[in-house]
Amino acid sequence: MARMFGILIVAIAVTFGLNWLLDSFVDDYVVRIINLCGISIILAVSLNVINGLCGQFSLGHAGFMAIGAYVSAYFTTTLRYFDEAQAKYVAIEPVFAGQWGFVPALLAGGLAAAAAGAVVGIPTLRLKGDYLAIATLGFGEIVTIMITNFEKVGGANGLPGLPAYSNTFWIYSFVVLVVMLSWALQRSTFGRALIAIRENELAAEVMGIPASRLKVTAFIYGAFFAGVAGGLLGHLLQTISPATFNFMKSIEVVVMLVLGGLGSMTGAIVGAIVLTVLPEALRDVESSVGLPGIRMVVYALVLILLMIFRPQGVFGQKELSLKLLRRLMPGSKDKEGEA
Amino acid sequence: MPEPVGSGILFGAPVLPLLDSGVTFEAILQQVANGIAKGSVYALIAVGYTMVYGVLQLINFAHGEVYMLGAYASYYPAKWLGYMPDAGEKPKVPLVLIAGLFVASMAFCATLGMLIERLAYRPLRNSSRLAALITAIGVSLLLQNGGQMLFGADPKGFPRFMDQESVSLGPVALANTKIVIIAVTAVMMTGLHLFVQKTKPGAAMRACSYDMRTARLMGINVDRTIALTFATGSIMASVGGVLVAMDQPRLTPLMGLLMGLKAFVAAVLGGIGSIPGAVLGGLTLGVAESVVGTWSTTYSEAVAFVILILVLLVKPSGLLGKSGREKV
Amino acid sequence: MSALLETSDLTIRFGGLTAVDSFNLAISEGELFGLIGPNGAGKTTVFNMLTGVYLPTEGAVHFDGNLINGKNPVQVARLGISRTFQNIRLFDELSVLENAMTGAHQHSKINLFDSLLRTPRHYREEKRQRDRAYELLEFMGLEDRAGLPAKQLPYGHRRKLEIARALATEPKLICLDEPAAGMNSGEKVELSQLIRKIRDELEITVLVIEHDMKLVMDICEKIQVLDYGKTIALGTPSEIQNDKQVIEAYLGGE
Numbered sequence: 001m002a003r004m005f006g007i008l009i010v011a012i013a014v015t016f017g018l019n020w021l022l023d024s025f026v027d028d029y030v031v032r033i034i035n036l037c038g039i040s041i042i043l044a045v046s047l048n049v050i051n052g053l054c055g056q057f058s059l060g061h062a063g064f065m066a067i068g069a070y071v072s073a074y075f076t077t078t079l080r081y082f083d084e085a086q087a088k089y090v091a092i093e094p095v096f097a098g099q100w101g102f103v104p105a106l107l108a109g110g111l112a113a114a115a116a117g118a119v120v121g122i123p124t125l126r127l128k129g130d131y132l133a134i135a136t137l138g139f140g141e142i143v144t145i146m147i148t149n150f151e152k153v154g155g156a157n158g159l160p161g162l163p164a165y166s167n168t169f170w171i172y173s174f175v176v177l178v179v180m181l182s183w184a185l186q187r188s189t190f191g192r193a194l195i196a197i198r199e200n201e202l203a204a205e206v207m208g209i210p211a212s213r214l215k216v217t218a219f220i221y222g223a224f225f226a227g228v229a230g231g232l233l234g235h236l237l238q239t240i241s242p243a244t245f246n247f248m249k250s251i252e253v254v255v256m257l258v259l260g261g262l263g264s265m266t267g268a269i270v271g272a273i274v275l276t277v278l279p280e281a282l283r284d285v286e287s288s289v290g291l292p293g294i295r296m297v298v299y300a301l302v303l304i305l306l307m308i309f310r311p312q313g314v315f316g317q318k319e320l321s322l323k324l325l326r327r328l329m330p331g332s333k334d335k336e337g338e339a
Numbered sequence: 340m341p342e343p344v345g346s347g348i349l350f351g352a353p354v355l356p357l358l359d360s361g362v363t364f365e366a367i368l369q370q371v372a373n374g375i376a377k378g379s380v381y382a383l384i385a386v387g388y389t390m391v392y393g394v395l396q397l398i399n400f401a402h403g404e405v406y407m408l409g410a411y412a413s414y415y416p417a418k419w420l421g422y423m424p425d426a427g428e429k430p431k432v433p434l435v436l437i438a439g440l441f442v443a444s445m446a447f448c449a450t451l452g453m454l455i456e457r458l459a460y461r462p463l464r465n466s467s468r469l470a471a472l473i474t475a476i477g478v479s480l481l482l483q484n485g486g487q488m489l490f491g492a493d494p495k496g497f498p499r500f501m502d503q504e505s506v507s508l509g510p511v512a513l514a515n516t517k518i519v520i521i522a523v524t525a526v527m528m529t530g531l532h533l534f535v536q537k538t539k540p541g542a543a544m545r546a547c548s549y550d551m552r553t554a555r556l557m558g559i560n561v562d563r564t565i566a567l568t569f570a571t572g573s574i575m576a577s578v579g580g581v582l583v584a585m586d587q588p589r590l591t592p593l594m595g596l597l598m599g600l601k602a603f604v605a606a607v608l609g610g611i612g613s614i615p616g617a618v619l620g621g622l623t624l625g626v627a628e629s630v631v632g633t634w635s636t637t638y639s640e641a642v643a644f645v646i647l648i649l650v651l652l653v654k655p656s657g658l659l660g661k662s663g664r665e666k667v
Numbered sequence: 668m669s670a671l672l673e674t675s676d677l678t679i680r681f682g683g684l685t686a687v688d689s690f691n692l693a694i695s696e697g698e699l700f701g702l703i704g705p706n707g708a709g710k711t712t713v714f715n716m717l718t719g720v721y722l723p724t725e726g727a728v729h730f731d732g733n734l735i736n737g738k739n740p741v742q743v744a745r746l747g748i749s750r751t752f753q754n755i756r757l758f759d760e761l762s763v764l765e766n767a768m769t770g771a772h773q774h775s776k777i778n779l780f781d782s783l784l785r786t787p788r789h790y791r792e793e794k795r796q797r798d799r800a801y802e803l804l805e806f807m808g809l810e811d812r813a814g815l816p817a818k819q820l821p822y823g824h825r826r827k828l829e830i831a832r833a834l835a836t837e838p839k840l841i842c843l844d845e846p847a848a849g850m851n852s853g854e855k856v857e858l859s860q861l862i863r864k865i866r867d868e869l870e871i872t873v874l875v876i877e878h879d880m881k882l883v884m885d886i887c888e889k890i891q892v893l894d895y896g897k898t899i900a901l902g903t904p905s906e907i908q909n910d911k912q913v914i915e916a917y918l919g920g921e
Contacts, residue, residue, distance in 0.1 A: 004785045057469060123652050130398050130472055134603065135651045138644035141600070145641040156637075181783050188782035189772050189792060196758045196769045203756035206718055208744030208773030208836055217779065247596075251476055258473055263760070296484035303477035308462045311470035 004180065011176040019169035031168065032236075033280055038171035039233050040272035042178050044256040045265055046225035049182055051254065052263035053191060054218040055198025056125060060136030061226050061253045063120075063143040064113040066245035068227025069234035070153055072109030076101055076235070077162050081152045092152075102165040106174075106231040113227025114220045116143075121219035125212065140250055144242040158241025166236035174232065178225050182265055185221070194218055198263075255303055261313025270314070362633050369511045370629040376517035376586075378625020379524035383579035384602035385609065385617035386531060387452075387572025393548035393612035394568050396468060400475035401455055402576060403599015404482035405448050407592060409577025410497075410584040411490060412447040413440040417498045444577040452573030453566045461562070479599075486592030497588030516586040527578055528618055531571070535614060544568055548612065597640075604647040610660020619658055670729075671696040671872055672748075672840055677716060677726035677736075686712045688896040689726070694840070694889075699866050699873045701887030703880070703907075705916055709896040710876045711753055714842050717874075718750050719743035731839060745773055747839035751829040751846060753876075759818035763809060766817050766828055767800035770835025803831040806869075807861060823854045827861070834869065841865065843875040847882050855879065859886050884908065892916065 022031045043061060050058050079092040096105050124135045148156045185191050196204040197211045205211050234240045256275045260267025282295040306313070384406050391399045417440055459478050463471045505512045535541040543564045546554040555561045583598075584590055601624065609620025624643055632639035650657060670693040677690040687709040694700045702710050715721040717728060719740040728736045735743055749770075758766050775796070781789045804810045807827045812820060820828060826846055833841055843862070847855045859882055866873050877883045883890060884904040892900040892907060894916040900907055907913055 001784050001786050057472070124648065127651055127655065129468060130396075131607075131651055131655060133472065134398065134607070135648055137600070138604070138647040141644045142641050142648075145637060145644075149635070149637050184783050184785055185779075188789060189768070189775050189777070189796060190779055190782055192761060192765050192769050193772050195761055196772075199758035199760055200756040202720065202740070203752065203758070204769070205740040206720070206744055206750055207770050207832065208741055209769065210741050247600075251480070254473070254476075262469075293484055293488040297481060297488060300477050300481035300484060304459055304474050304481065307466075307470045307474040307477065308459070311463070311466050 004184070008176065008180060011180075012173050015169050015172035015176065018172065019167055022168050033277060035166065035168055035171050035236055037273050037276045038168070038175045039229050039236070040253075040256060040276045041175050041269050042171075042225055042229040042232070043253045044260070044268040044272035045178050045182050046222045046229070047253050048257055048263070048265055048268040049185065049194075049218050050222040051257055052265075052268065053186060053198065054194040054215055056215055056219070057129060057133045058136040058219070058222070059133045059247070059250045059254065060120065060140040061222070062245040062247065062249035063136075063140030064116060064223040064226035065230030065233065065249065066140075066143050066147060066242065067116050068106075068109035068113040068230030069240050069245065070109075070147060070159070070230075071112040071227070072105040072231030073159055073162050073234050073240060074153065075105035075108055076165065077159065079152055079159075080161075081154070099165055102170065102235065106170075106228050109231035110224040110227040113230070114224040117220040117223025118216060121216045121223075125215045125219060137247060137250070140245075140247060144246055147242045154241070156242060158239055158243075160239045162235050162238045162240065164235065164238055166232045166234075171232050171236075174225075174228055178228075179265070179269070186265060190214065190217075195263075255299075258303070258313055259306065261316045264313070264316065264319055266319045267313055267316075365510060366633055367630060370633050371626050372508070372511040372513050373517065374626030374629030375622060376513065376520045376625070377629055378605075378622035379520050380579045380583055380598075380621075381602045381605040381624055382618045382621025383524055383527060383582075384576045384598065385605040385621045386528075386614055387576050388603050388606040389609070389611055389614060389617040390544070390548075390568050390572045392606070394544065394551070394565055395460070395464070395471075397460065397471050398475060398603065399455075399460075399569075399572075400472070400599070401459075401478035401482055402572065403595035403597075403602065404479050404486070405452055405455075405573045405595070406576040406580045406598060406602075407486060407590075407595030408451060408482065409444045409448045409573075409580030410590050410594065411486070411495075411580075412444040412577065413581045413584065414495055414497055414590055416440055416443050441578065441581055444581050445574045448573040448577035448580075449570040452569035456566055456569040461565075479596075483592055483596065490590075490592055492592060495590040497584040497590060499588065514586070520582045520586060523578065523582060527575060531575065531614065534571070540564070540567055544571075601643045604643045606657075608646055608650050608657055610657025613657070613659045616657055616659035623658075670694060671698075671731055672717070672874070673729045674717075675727050675729075677713070677728060678724050679712060679716060679721060680724045686896055687716070687723075687893075690893070690896070690898060692891060694872060694874060696839075696872055697866065697870065699862070699886055699888050700875070701883040701890040702874060702876050702893060703878075703883055703890060704893035707895075708893040710893055711844060712896075713893070714750060714844055714876065717743075717842060718748055741773075744836055744838075747837070748842065749833035749836045749838035749840070750842040751826070751833055751844055753844040753848065755825050755829055757817045757820075757825055757828060757832075759816070761817055762813065763815050763817055763820065763828055764797065764800055764804065764813040767803055767831045767835050768796040770803075770832040771796040771799050771837075773836060800831075800835055803834050804828075806834070806864070807831045808857075823850050826850065827858075830861070830865075834865070834871070838871060840872045840874060843873065843877075845876055845878060847877055847879045855882055858882070862886055 022034065043065070047058065047061050050056055075095045077094055080089060082088070083090045094101070096102070120136070120139050124132060124139070127135055147153065153159045193204065193209045193214055196207070196209055197214060201211050230245070237244070252275065256271035257268050258271070259275060260269070260271030279295055279299070282298060286295050384402065387402050387405070388399060391397055391402070420436065455478055459474050460471060463474055503514050503516055506515050506518060535544060543554070543559045544567065546557065546559055547561055547564045547568075551561060554564070602621065605620035605624045606617045607620070608624060609616025609618065624646060627646065628639045628642045631642050672692065672694040674690055674692045677687060678685065679687045690713060692713075702713065704710055712721065716723045716736065719735065719738050719742065723736050726736070727734060730746060730748060733746055735746060738746070758769060761769070775792050777788045777792045781792070801810065801813065804813055807830060809824060809827055809831060812824065817825070817828060830841070830843065830846065846862070847858055850858060862873060862875065863886055865871050875883070875887065887904060890902065890904055890907045891898055892910070892913050899912045899916060900910045902910070
């Protein structure tokens with residue numbers, strides 16, 4: 001435990017240094033992409049716990065992001081809307097003003113998303129395979145429709161004016177946290193139980209593993225970090241709208257996982273980085289070739305070809321096993337000498 | 340358009356004002372009629388989902404895009420023939436040409452459906468269902484974005500085949516285009532029913548959907564039957580595409596996304612794998628959406644997904660589906 | 668001697684088909700009990716009812732003083748019944764050792780935060796599970812395959828691993844569903860010895876479904892014969908071997 005906190009503190013100090021370095025010496029555009037990569041990593045690693053480890057195919061991650069983004073924005077942003085009762089425009093001052101209000105706001109967003117995860121997860125996780133996928137997709141759509149109908153946060157037009165609190169330090173502090181916790185989860189009796197549920201749910205239950213409860217737990221865990229990531233994204237983009245968190249966003253995160261290899265956390269990280277950087281790189285190609293839209297076409301083709309020729313993703317379920325990386329990670333000592 | 344905002348429970352979230360006194364019984368009846376037209380289109384698309392799912396246990400995510408391309412496949416010939424809308428002018432398209440446009444769209448989509456199956460799904464027939472599902476999502480993205488590249492993202496106006504006019508039917512009035520939708524759907528569904536129940540290829544489809552391995556042993560050409568299933572489903576969707584284009588002449592490459600999702604919900608509601616179920620599910624969903632739309636148009640968009648989640652929780656086998664049991 | 672497991676008039680119907688009809692079974696603690704019958708006699712269905720996978724239409728199952736029909740598989744496992752499957756259901760992507768460790772999960776007393784924050788309790792639990800799993804792999808003769816992914820195990824070893832995993836749940840009763848299926852004669856001999864050892868050394872009551880008559884007659888002390896969902900005979904191996912109805916069920920109905 002001491003070791004875990006030690007690593008966490010060192011890692012956060014490093015992100016603090018990194019933040020300063022990037023701010024001082026690196027182009028803003030590049031910093032922005034690095035920050036987006038961090039948010040993608042949080043999303044992919046958290047979804048990997050649900051879809052990869054536990055094998056419950058969710059297509060609702062964007063719904064949890066939306067909840068996290070809007071709830072955290074609710075606490076940090078001045079809301080301006082037309083009040084029908086008073087028949088005039090009103091403004092509500094933020095509950096948590098200032099940079100230090102950011103963390104409580106993010107946590108509130110994460111907790112709201114986690115609560116939604118419980119509400120959605122408890123009934124729907126009885127469903128299997130594509131039925132679960134489609135039910136979670138339906139949940140995500142409902143969330144965006146609810147927000148569209150919610151005038152206080154701007155409805156369909158979106159909510160502008162979020163303070164620019166997200167920076168490399170905050171984003172990567174949460175990256176470190178989610179990666180460490182997920183790694184610890186994966187390498188524990190709970191991680192093995194989740195994998196057992198994925199591999200054969202009936203056999204897991206017959207072994208006394210409470211599958212329903214663990215599935216909901218995994219769902220809540222994933223939803224919490226999706227909510228935090230949503231909050232971070234909101235305070236990076238500074239304007240959020242229901243369209244930011246549509247069905248395509250969920251698909252994007254799934255594709256990150258699939259590219260890296262469903263079930264592999266390091267794969268999820270690599271997938272998240274590649275699929276955040278690649279579209280940006282393709283954007284340049286797009287403008288030079290003069291074919292707008294080719295970016296997404298390439299993206300789709302890559303996905304299809306990947307499924308046909310390497311459905312297990314680039315890493316399969318293996319972890320990227322650099323010796324150094326492994327020694328740095330907590331819990332490495334409970335890893336037996338595997339072939 | 341501002342939505343009615345209720346008193347609010349959570350951060351002032353709007354509550355659906357369920358008992359709005361301004362809504363009359365006639366208005367609801369009118370919405371039911373509109374809903375049947377809307378639901379007919381869902382049904383046309385839903386049968387494609389249900390047939391493919393019945394045979395391959397695959398949610399063919401790209402099916403909504405087939406519907407979209409069906410609309411475009413009649414738009415371009417119509418444009419080429421010079422039948423573009425002219426304000427104020429009486430439409431003068433001969434009936435035979437309208438039929439021709441339908442046939443062109445059907446032929447195009449049948450080919451497209453079989454092509455998708457051959458290139459993207461067949462190589463994955465023995466891999467995990469997850470891989471197939473993700474591929475289907477990939478094909479859907481490809482067609483959407485390919486469509487955006489080819490056609491541009493801006494909406495296209497469709498030629499007017501007939502002057503829109505309201506026809507009075509007892510207590511309700513329905514646009515003539517909507518009546519055409521309902522009539523054509525009825526004809527197509529009857530045709531599909533006869534094809535599946537009375538012909539040899541139809542019997543092969545039913546056999547594959549019942550038990551593919553046994554069907555193969557019985558000498559049925561499974562590959563050809565699957566291709567035929569995709570072709571048939573795509574034809575039904577293309578008809579839906581042309582009908583919608585006639586009714587609401589606004590084509591966009593993304594028009595298939597939400598339509599496809601909702602049609603899938605209709606298929607689940609009716610009981611996935613069941614063709615009559617898809618029709619029933621489509622009509623139910625269309626009517627439910629229209630009736631809720633009397634109060635709030637944005638909430639009517641949520642109806643499909645609420646129905647979806649309720650069905651999955653209460654009776655995953657749908658209205659007319661059979662439930663299966665896992666073999667232990 | 669009171670029975671550890673007792674069923675009374677256990678019946679299950681699937682639609683119109685009565686798969687198991689008024690099934691009565693009584694197994695005493697420490698017994699090595701065989702349940703046999705021709706294909707489709709309903710043996711696996713009985714297992715599924717005993718372990719909470721299927722809910723019986725009628726009748727009751729009592730185990731160790733508890734009424735267990737209506738309980739789900741997790742609750743049944745916690746009361747002390749474990750099982751293997753006719754169609755092996757291992758966790759393929761986990762290693763052999765990890766497969767056995769999953770059996771020990773239900774006895775862990777730590778919560779998620781212990782693992783997430785790596786408290787000393789977490790490390791103690793990991794050690795407990797690993798030690799127990801390793802002992803059982805040794806017991807089943809699989810210790811030198813501990814690090815291998817389960818999917819790479821040869822067939823006979825897969826069956827043994829399933830037994831090791833079931834034993835890791837520390838059951839009072841273990842139900843083996845055709846443990847010898849697909850094994851060669853050498854492996855079958857070894858398996859017979861192992862099953863006896865489970866009862867003698869680990870003091871676990873054993874209920875076994877098996878097709879291989881020789882193996883059943885060899886190891887079981889009491890045998891019950893099921894045909895078309897009904898019990899047609901109950902007795903010692905020699906009694907069963909000479910039972911007219913049993914011979915008819917196996918050789919007759921052709």
